[in-house]
Amino acid sequence: MFESLKKKFSSFIDSITKKEEETVKQEEKKEGTDKTEKVASAPEPPIEPKAPVEKEHVKIPDAQPPVKIHREEQKPAIRQQEQKVTLGTRLKSAVFREVRVSHNDVEPFLEQLKISLLQSDVNYEVTEKILSKMETELTARPIEAKDLQRNISGIIRSSILSVLSKGSDIDMIGNARARKGSGDPFRILFLGPNGAGKTTAMAKLAHMFMKNGFTCVLSASDTFRAAAIEQTAYHASKLGIHAIKGNYGADPASIAFDAIAYAKAHGIDVVLIDSAGRQETNRSLMEEIKKMVRVAKPDMKIFVGESITGNALLNQVREFNEAVRLDGIILTKLDADAKGGNTLSILSETNVPVLFFGTGESYDAIMAYSPEFVLDSIIPNN
Numbered sequence: 001m002f003e004s005l006k007k008k009f010s011s012f013i014d015s016i017t018k019k020e021e022e023t024v025k026q027e028e029k030k031e032g033t034d035k036t037e038k039v040a041s042a043p044e045p046p047i048e049p050k051a052p053v054e055k056e057h058v059k060i061p062d063a064q065p066p067v068k069i070h071r072e073e074q075k076p077a078i079r080q081q082e083q084k085v086t087l088g089t090r091l092k093s094a095v096f097r098e099v100r101v102s103h104n105d106v107e108p109f110l111e112q113l114k115i116s117l118l119q120s121d122v123n124y125e126v127t128e129k130i131l132s133k134m135e136t137e138l139t140a141r142p143i144e145a146k147d148l149q150r151n152i153s154g155i156i157r158s159s160i161l162s163v164l165s166k167g168s169d170i171d172m173i174g175n176a177r178a179r180k181g182s183g184d185p186f187r188i189l190f191l192g193p194n195g196a197g198k199t200t201a202m203a204k205l206a207h208m209f210m211k212n213g214f215t216c217v218l219s220a221s222d223t224f225r226a227a228a229i230e231q232t233a234y235h236a237s238k239l240g241i242h243a244i245k246g247n248y249g250a251d252p253a254s255i256a257f258d259a260i261a262y263a264k265a266h267g268i269d270v271v272l273i274d275s276a277g278r279q280e281t282n283r284s285l286m287e288e289i290k291k292m293v294r295v296a297k298p299d300m301k302i303f304v305g306e307s308i309t310g311n312a313l314l315n316q317v318r319e320f321n322e323a324v325r326l327d328g329i330i331l332t333k334l335d336a337d338a339k340g341g342n343t344l345s346i347l348s349e350t351n352v353p354v355l356f357f358g359t360g361e362s363y364d365a366i367m368a369y370s371p372e373f374v375l376d377s378i379i380p381n382n
Contacts, residue, residue: 106139120341125349130159137158137159164343166348172188183267188300189273196304204364217268220255222277223249239363252275273292286320301324302355305332306332
């Protein structure tokens, strides 16, 4: 999950770190050159005069006898070199203390990241917003050079986390518990496109409620497919609960109404209502969803979409949200090589929180949404 994004982030952080290492090496090389020049230009200590050495009456001007250097004359040269080293150390410390990342530093990475985000199903407009914010945060102020890689990673993580944390937290179990025993069952309507896994997601949540001490009933309100009615009945049988169903082609809202009436009569805590899959462009079916909302008066309207859908998922969420005001999202098939960019797109462009990820076919294969989990999948917190 998010593997391509993880590689791009790691590549960027490594490039910044390597660049800083090269800067330090150049600084050290320059320091060494300056030191050599300084030593070379230092005045030679006085030399005691001696008679020139002659060999076969030929004077050798470059040859010098052993030179005796007085200790007190040697100290200033050493002290001057020590001051130079100390100064170089201070300058190097100043370089290491803070590093300012420029636009030129981040531009190549941002271009690569842009491609990676788009390939990971992040909406184009969302991608532009994320990259713009990331560049601003990386270049706005100096970054502490100590543990540079961790500091840069922290800035990037913070930028992404601000998007992933968008949306209100919903305690679905807590809300249902507050209603428990009142005689008015907690009602959840599941909606979304065909094949997204609404019926299976409904059964998973019923299983989750039952593990938390609730009683449940399923409403087989997808009456446009006979197989969907049978699928709801099958899940109910496996879970050991009732499914309220009607004939193929019956009014979905009436089935939901009957399921709520059954729950009230039998003291059942939660009613989970299925619906027929539909595309957001099908206006007549969207009007039918609005009718179901008016009749069933659900406490929560949960959109169920495939995490592998791509950019179309954001448009679906927008249209359904505009029609009935969604309360949450379940993204299914996260185990089927989902790229994960949908999460960033949805939370950046809507206020609808992601509640759960579907991770398989079993009833326990569902996990609560965690922005930190998604973030760590993109940028490991190491």
